Amino acid sequence: MPSFDEVLKEAGEFGRFQKRVFFLLCQTGITFSFLFASIVFLGQAPDNYWCRIPGAAELSERCGWTLEEERNFTVLPLHLGNRSSSGECERLDIVWDTSISCASPLSHYGNLSARNLLLATCHDNWVYKQPHSSITSEYNLVCGNAWMLDLSQAILNLGFLAGAFTLGYAADRYGRICIYLLSCLGVGICGMIVAFASNFTVFLIFRFLQGVFGKGTWMTCYVIVTEIVGSDQRIIGIVIQIFFTLGIMILPGIAYLVPTWQGIQLAISLPNFLFLLYYWVVPESPRWLLTRRKGEKALEIMHNIAKHNGKYLSPHYSEITVSNEEVSNPSFLDLVRTPRMRRNTLILMYAWFTSALIYQGLVMRLGIVGGNLYLDFFISGAVELPAAFLILVTIDRIGRRLPFGISNIVAGIACLITAFLPEDIPWLKTTVATLGRLGITMAFEIVYLVNIELYPTTLRNFGVSLCSSLCDLGGIIAPFLLFRLAAIWLELPLIIFSILAVVCGLLVLLLPETKGISLPETVEDVEQLS
Numbered sequence: 001m002p003s004f005d006e007v008l009k010e011a012g013e014f015g016r017f018q019k020r021v022f023f024l025l026c027q028t029g030i031t032f033s034f035l036f037a038s039i040v041f042l043g044q045a046p047d048n049y050w051c052r053i054p055g056a057a058e059l060s061e062r063c064g065w066t067l068e069e070e071r072n073f074t075v076l077p078l079h080l081g082n083r084s085s086s087g088e089c090e091r092l093d094i095v096w097d098t099s100i101s102c103a104s105p106l107s108h109y110g111n112l113s114a115r116n117l118l119l120a121t122c123h124d125n126w127v128y129k130q131p132h133s134s135i136t137s138e139y140n141l142v143c144g145n146a147w148m149l150d151l152s153q154a155i156l157n158l159g160f161l162a163g164a165f166t167l168g169y170a171a172d173r174y175g176r177i178c179i180y181l182l183s184c185l186g187v188g189i190c191g192m193i194v195a196f197a198s199n200f201t202v203f204l205i206f207r208f209l210q211g212v213f214g215k216g217t218w219m220t221c222y223v224i225v226t227e228i229v230g231s232d233q234r235i236i237g238i239v240i241q242i243f244f245t246l247g248i249m250i251l252p253g254i255a256y257l258v259p260t261w262q263g264i265q266l267a268i269s270l271p272n273f274l275f276l277l278y279y280w281v282v283p284e285s286p287r288w289l290l291t292r293r294k295g296e297k298a299l300e301i302m303h304n305i306a307k308h309n310g311k312y313l314s315p316h317y318s319e320i321t322v323s324n325e326e327v328s329n330p331s332f333l334d335l336v337r338t339p340r341m342r343r344n345t346l347i348l349m350y351a352w353f354t355s356a357l358i359y360q361g362l363v364m365r366l367g368i369v370g371g372n373l374y375l376d377f378f379i380s381g382a383v384e385l386p387a388a389f390l391i392l393v394t395i396d397r398i399g400r401r402l403p404f405g406i407s408n409i410v411a412g413i414a415c416l417i418t419a420f421l422p423e424d425i426p427w428l429k430t431t432v433a434t435l436g437r438l439g440i441t442m443a444f445e446i447v448y449l450v451n452i453e454l455y456p457t458t459l460r461n462f463g464v465s466l467c468s469s470l471c472d473l474g475g476i477i478a479p480f481l482l483f484r485l486a487a488i489w490l491e492l493p494l495i496i497f498s499i500l501a502v503v504c505g506l507l508v509l510l511l512p513e514t515k516g517i518s519l520p521e522t523v524e525d526v527e528q529l530s
Helices: 004-011 016-037 056-063 067-081 105-109 147-174 176-195 200-227 236-257 261-269 271-280 286-291 295-308 332-336 339-366 373-382 385-398 401-420 426-453 460-488 492-510 523-527
Strands: 049-051 090-092 119-121 126-128
Touching (some): 016 200, 049 067, 049 090, 056 067, 147 176, 147 200, 147 460, 176 261, 200 426, 200 460, 236 261, 236 373, 236 385, 236 426, 261 271, 286 295, 332 339, 339 401, 339 426, 339 460, 339 492, 339 523, 401 426, 460 492
Antiparallel strands (some): 049 126, 090 119
């Protein structure tokens, strides 16, 4: 009986059928990037807001004040009496009632000079000129509540982490396309509920669930694409990363055109429902079917692939070799039970963690401070495009391992140099930091491909999901590590990043080279990789 790779070669390793499926599934990279980075626009800080004095709403309605007139009566005395207070997080410690004059409401309280000005901390009575422009103004995530905005992104990353474990396991047990479609439906429904959340608690719950399902769409689409092409075409997994970057570049355009956060949330969530149409055009992974001893169904799909590719399978291809490895539900022990599987798993987990931590840390450090947020965000995404093209040029010529190691080491050295460059040459500091970001972006994109190529079919989705869960952990830790260490010394985070990256670069050189080899079907195949 022929092996799966022999049948695939006969049916076409990257013909018209695979190209169509590849293009369709690549769109998932765009929608996932929307979810990943949307907090930048959903949580924009309001331009103009202040703390309302108790009773001011009723008085303003009775007196017919505009918002600007109410703001002048509320904030102007703070500027005159206490120049350090802007009126955003503090208010005058007074209460306006019906006895207050509309013409001069503050005269009732005597001389509010700097010496006798009493202030109270604002808790929940803010006024915004654009109350529905972002979740910050919608749920009062300002002043003492500002940390809740960071919490919303941490909750999303926790959702990614949970999705990596639960849906990664489910995709290996119940099938790739089934879990992909379920995840797309979940992202769309949860995204709609987030847009109309009545309070911040509901927002967080369904943002977490959106993270769970979002991770399911991203990981399963990546695995499906890799499993239906030949070994020489698996670098197309890198092209999916380009679609992620395109999503990063498209997102500011959506945010610019849509004035409210609810509109932005719906615009980035609703496209996921279109992916449900893939039920009729994207088949189950035949590799996965073989591991579940469904050879007839796998062969039927291979005949369909051959037909669309203009090829014809030989009549003696009546069945395909089915893996002799006992099919069982995957577990973490399967990833560390044998020596080379254990080494690969531990190194890949560290590589995922390091890539995410340094990538997000460098993005936050480079800033996009001031200026035009939409234009700056677009440019920051465009910086990542050369990384994918460099990988496509090098990875099939010199292999996976060397670019993987060098990109990490270059990122580490760039971080170290940036830390000690003087502040009076900002252009050089920014250039070297950008080189570090380019290096870690390359490492981030290569780890996807290498991770898939180093696990057998029976454990591939679970292994990729488990290892990539360390990426989500790195994303949760990154802002806290960056800002805590920067408080001690501004460049200290870069020193930590450089150490982590160089160590990662050396460790990945211990992984086996996978250029040009067939995807391993069993754990035994992985143990034989050198």
